[in-house]
Amino acid sequence: MNDKNNVDDDAEEIIYVSRSEMKRDMLELQALGEAIVKLSKGQLDTIPIDDETLAEAINTARRIKHREGLRRQMQYIGKLMRKVDTEAIAAAYKKLQDGRKEEAREFHKLEQWRDHLIESGHQSIEEVMERFANADRQYLRQLVMQANKEIKNNKPPAASRKLFRYLRELSDI
Known part of the structure; x- marks a missing residue:
């Protein structure tokens, strides 16, 4: 009882x-x-x-x-x-925010790859070729040479922007 x-x-x-x-x-x-x-x-x-x-x-x-x-x-x-019920709304918003953070991390990684390519030249092209199998070696070399030439002549970084865009295309494929 x-x-x-x-x-x-x-x-x-x-x-x-x-x-x-x-x-x-x-x-x-x-x-x-x-x-x-x-x-x-x-x-x-x-x-x-x-x-x-x-x-x-x-x-x-x-x-x-x-x-x-x-x-x-x-x-x-x-x-x-x-x-x-806001649980689903909050979860979707958090997922959206986490996706933005992941995009920012990927963006920074690609910037580092671009800077590494410009600084070390042909040695790092082989690393990029290993990471991105479908990359065009000759196009990468041209972009790296143009970027170095622009830096040397104090010109706007058009080639480094092209290089970044190309790396972003490769990572999206």
Whole structure:
């Protein structure tokens, strides 16, 4: 009999949430809403927003230019986000942000490859050929020679930009 009372007490336990914690949660949802509003159209399409009212509010916020109106619209978006399940929205946004970070890392790697090619010349072309099997050795040599010539003559780095674009093409293939 005593065990049954303990089970009932545990089931009826009320979880206390402070007002400060509720306010922090509301501000987090509003910040997520603001971040979603700032996304480009293509990025916004990747976010799963099932609620029509929320989707309409986000589209409205994207058109508002007046500061005070935009602030009020953001508060409204935060209010709407409290009523919907935001786990999928937050997960999609985090995935989008992680993808941006990965793109930036790849971009920096390609910049390092380009700089390494320009500095060390023909030796590093073989490394690039090993990494990218479909690279054109002669075209790489021409670009590296042109880039070194531009550096030597203090000209704008057009060839190094071409080299970077070519490396980016190779990495995308």
